Amino acid sequence: MKRRALITASLLAAAAAAPFQAAQAQDYPARPIRLVVPFPAGGATDLFARTLSQKLSEKLGGTIVVDNKPGAGGAIGSSAAANATPDGYTLLLATTSTHAIGPLITKTPYDVVSDFTPIAHVGNAPSIMLVPVDSPAKSVREWVDYAKANPGKLNYASSGVGTIVQLTAELFKSQAGVFVTHIPYKGTALAIPDLISGKVDVLFDSLPTGMPHVRDGKLRALGVTSLKRSPLAPDLPAIAETLTGFESNTWFGLYGPKSLPADMVARLNKAANEALADPQLREKLSGLGIEPTSGTPQDLAKLQAQDSAKWKKIITERKITNE
Template sequence: MAGWVWRTAIVAAAMVAAGFASAQPYPAKAVHILVPYPSGGGVDVLTRTLAEAVSKTWTQSIVVENRPGAGGVIASQAIASSAPDGYNLIMVASGHATNPFLYPKLPYDTFKDFSPISLLASSPNVLLVRADSPFKSVSDVIAAAKAKPGSLSFAHAGNGTSTHLAGELLNYLAKIEINAIPYKGGAPAINDLIGGQIPMSFNNGPESVGQLQAGTVRALAVTTASRAPFLPDVPSMSETVPGYDTEVWWGLLGPGNMPPDLVAKISHDFVAAVNTDAVKERLGKLGAISIGSTPDKFAAKIKADYDKWGPIIKAAGMKAE
């Protein structure tokens, strides 16, 4: 009898402890954010900037882990299979919305298996050439491509990424043929550009700014319809190619079926961080524009890009390698 009472007391104590633990405010331990691309790229820079800011609010560590591969699919699969408790998140780029068309057998559902938290920032992509390149303008590139179709190539961060789509949109609208060469992220692409292995590259703003300041590369154009605040002297692509307009965005996702109040909490804190003067200034210098949306607006953005780019990717016959 005494043993039964003792065991009951132990179970009761454990239940009380479990209830206390579950009632602890979030986050009660370190939060992990996966970056689906290599260190040094735009997604990585944005994530680390925000992680530093939000960790001060939370007084908990935010561990940023780079897990590149398969256009973000590897990292996304890891998050999709995680517990929906907010301790494992992912910072995705706009390629998240187009991966279903590039990987017909994705190991997750792009919509059902994720909880949108916030669309945090965006940036134009930039068409870059080496500092000593003979190409001085987009018109020079188009003229060379028309003179020798298929003789030129451009680097991009991976099949179906915004930088890949930026190059294909130039091909489509200018009626030229520049070969698309995929890399495992924007940083390796720009490294090969600097090294002379490839004549041009489409990169997002945060990847481009440092190299532009160092003078290792030159910007021929930004991909948004108007000029970018951080590169006011660089033409927009639409100034040479009418109708051209595209960008890259970044947003935070969690596993599917996260409790709405937890999503709201994380969204609120990241939106607050991305809209502080310090972070806005930091991102602005990197070539990114702070946004900070609600979860619903981020979900709508993913769906809008899915609808916009799906037919274009199918028509171009683009597939992941």
């Protein structure tokens, strides 16, 4: 009898909670939504978040407030989002660094699969292969031949050990079969002067920061790291045209904490896709060097898994560690 009474009470409680949850979903958002950015204000991820949040707010009919929580390579902000209540009022703009590369190099206080709910893949940021203007190579093929003819004599710059910049270069080395020495810097901005002067032989940098030097005639761009030519630089060949299948993008994904209700995920995904289809937003993002994307939560989860596997292979093969 006691067991029957407990079951009955549980069923009644669930029945009572259902209308309340439905009402919550219907009223959403009833207060500002916090979008956690796990990097400092003014950076690419922050600028993307602030640009996207304006249009996303319109589609949701509410307010989105960007909350910068930088530190530990994005782990501090990501952890804050993972531990938030799964009510749709805390979201995270994650990147390749936080959800595909970082956990492979450093132990994080969260699991990138089980502690988050994928919502939408919202953008890609390809990089470009830059060399000094007096480099003998005027194409990706010529640079590969040049490196093979000078094994161990060339070097590449990166923004630090374990960053997407380093891994992109190591992926290139692996596919091209060349030996090039790594020179880490504290950010690509610090490497640019040495690249211009010829102290560094190659750098894979973002489009917004690299292309101005190309237009000024200070550097030469050989290719873009997206699988196909980028609409952001249509005249620049894809490196994959020389090295089949080569691809390296910094992707951006919208996530919620684990156990985010499915109806809320669907609503957020729909709003994100509609926002990213807006021509004005797409133009603004292009100015930031970001290609807007769209898709289902499952698409984002698949991208994350594929990218993690790809970079794990490179990290293992090249024995990359942050120690």
